[in-house]
Amino acid sequence: MKKCIAEFIGTFTLVLIGCGTAMLTGCDHWGGYMLTAFAFGLTIVGMAYAVGNISGCHINPAVSLGCLLSGRMSAKDFISYVIAQCLGAFAGAEVLSLIFHMSDKPDLTGGYGSNGLGGVNDNIGAGLIVEVLLTFIFVFVILGVTSPKQSHGSFGGVVIGFTLVLVHILGIGFTGTSVNPARSLGPAIAAAIGGNSSPLEDVWVFIVAPLVGAALAAIVYKVLESEDVKE
Secondary structure, X not given: OHHHHHHHHHHHHHHHHHHHHHHHHOOOOHHHHHHHHHHHHHHHHHHHHHHHHHHOOOOOHHHHHHHHHOOOOOHHHHHXXXXXXXXXXXXXXHHHHHHHHHHOOOOOOOOOOOOOOHHHOXXXXXXXXXXXXXXXXXXXXXXXXXXXXXXXXXXXXXXXXXXXXXXXXXXXXXHOOOOOHHHHHHHHHHHHHOOOOHHHHHOOHHHHHHHHHHXXXXXXXHHHHOOOOOO
């Protein structure tokens, strides 16, 4: 239960800060683009040191899937983590909805920071490729940094956080950068409740692609890390 609460808080914070920054800036100009990328990445850095010792700070079903396939967590924990992550993301989006309505601030994304395919001209194939590749890179780095065979000391959270900044710098212009099914699903549902159902139409892309990318990362990393692989 403590691990699930930690995952809920972590994902709640990720959506609150990351999507909230996107809503304020709209990501239509360079400054807003970079602020949003750093908002997501720096939130991961903070949460890594806040709840990493409790739950591992996955706060992302794709990361949890990578850990599951790598043998680092049980199926039971995986299911409970994903539920907590999705609930946290939805709660974060709903709090953003409340704050923006109370303050009369315009949501410059139009959907509580939801992901979309507009950056790839509604091309589902391009969106899938972008999300698979970026999630592969993100989860691949996480598996390497957190491997018991590595010794990164207290710098692991920084490496992971700045890797998320890295993938956002490329991905925002194409899909808004998901690499996290919970982060996409929560705002999409909140937007639908608020009367904008369009984010839900493409949300499956941001669920399927990150999970595929994470699975590929786990498989590739496991093969490369295997002691049976000779240099």
